[in-house]
Amino acid sequence: MSRRGHRAGLPPADHRTDPPLRPDGLLVTVVNKAGYQKEFDFSELPVPEPMQRSLARLYAARSRAWTSHETAKTCWSRVMVFATFLSGLENTPEDLDGVTVAVLKRWRARHVSTVTGKAVLSTVRLLLQQDPRFAGGPVTEELLRRFPAAKPSKQSYEDDERRRVVLAAQRQFRVARLRIEENTRLLSAWRAGELEEGSEDWRLGEVLEHLARTGDVPRRILPSGQPYVDHRNLLGGAGPEHTWGRLFLSRPELTALAVLLTDRFAWNLKIYDRMPAPTVGPSVGEKASITYQVQVEKHRAGRGRWFSTENITDSGADSPGRLITQSLATTAPGRDLAARLAPGTDLLMVSRLYAPSRAAHRHQDTERPRPVGPLSFGISYDDAQRWQLAHDLGGSPFQRVRRTTVTREGHPRQHTQSTNERVYVLPDGNVQRASRSVFADGAEEALEQAEAAVFGGHLADAPDPAHEETVTADCEDESTSPWPAPEGGCGADFMLCLACKNAYVHPGHHPRLALLRQQLESLRSVLDDGTWDKRWQDHSLRLEDLRDKVGAAAWDAALARAGSDDQALVHLLLKGDLAS
Known part of the structure; x- marks a missing residue:
């Protein structure tokens, strides 16, 4: 299917795909999605010819799945690093069968300590x-021996860092948006005939009409050969802004x-090169919102899953779509001109080249759309570098802005959940620092829960006549109960006696409590986990703690002494008929 949802046509019956490896066995041709070809000459590798041919064959086989020259160039450069390493050995292998365990160990040791080396x-x-x-x-x-995963070199922005980047982008884009x-x-x-003919605004509208149709204001060539802007006084100057x-x-x-869009939507930089202009979705009588x-292109998602x-x-004003509205309005003149010069062109991210003739001649990037007249599309890596230098940011902002948005929102954007956690969330320093208090609170809560689910009373060797007997323990003083009843005394369930500091357990209680623990474990097998956890888990944990304090041998021996009265009382406890 094409990205617009139409079934792709079948190629002609006589269509043949040329193999990527040329007959000489040394030249590999890679075709990208745009149909451009790029050749990689393996005779340039500094290794013997049999090794060159083997690496070319492997490279060609792998290149069949590639649709990007960037991927091809990255792999080529890393193969060159490997070949250069082999050429520096005392005895350079003639072919791959000469690569030994010792060679691979040296190769691994040279690269395993850096992020770039691990990628190679x-x-x-x-x-x-x-x-x-x-x-x-x-x-x-040895070849397949695992090595530690590389930690991402980029981290998300601190709040003040992000604020500085976004503010710089907002100021620059706002000036441009208001101007346009x-x-x-x-x-x-002017087009609607609303201006008085001959007035200054009318004459300026006439110049703007020429600009909209051609991409430039009227100019003439001076005798010296230099272009001169007509209507310079009317325009207020000859600079691009005028x-x-x-x-x-x-x-x-x-x-x-693009920086603002990345901050808002966490889109990848490469998306902007071929992003179609957004369309207005269907609305059911909704007039207050649009x-x-x-359409988002996911370059690494694999065949058939590139677009979402x-x-x-x-x-x-504060909604996410307001930036889309502003983007469409600001790029509309550029998109209209592109559609006239190259019908069918409707890419959102369009700009005007400073020197169209020189820029079009120099355009060598086979991954990005070619310029149309004086217009170019998307954002190159050079654009990102020049922008950060102009604003003194110390590095291209796109990866860090994207990482900041992903970690701030906490859910995947154009990638899987596992990638989100492994690459974005877990290695990020800001996330780790922010999580410390959460982990600490969780640990304290877990400790409180653990302490709440232990036997809170006392072990005794024999009954005390001053204590009052209950179903599960003897009570020293019910008037000081942690769970007082409204009418006075203790309002706790008999099961909670084991959590009370006033409880005393002596050997006479052991058979009944051992039987109670056994019956609770039996209930676990017939109740769903949620019900059992909510009703019985804490009581079971307290009995487990009490068993550890009494001793496993004494506890198991007490279970064998449980009589019919113990069984009847435990049955009533579990039914809830002895609530208090």
């Missing part, structure tokens, strides 16, 4: 284990918008 080890291991020569034996065992909204309103008024910036976002401004359907749809509602 993992990639090369996945590649080599496809080869039949690593199907068993000591070398295979103001000029869009003026252009709409000329094409009146209707189009610059790349830094689009990057600021629900957008946003998120419903995001704009119900007011």
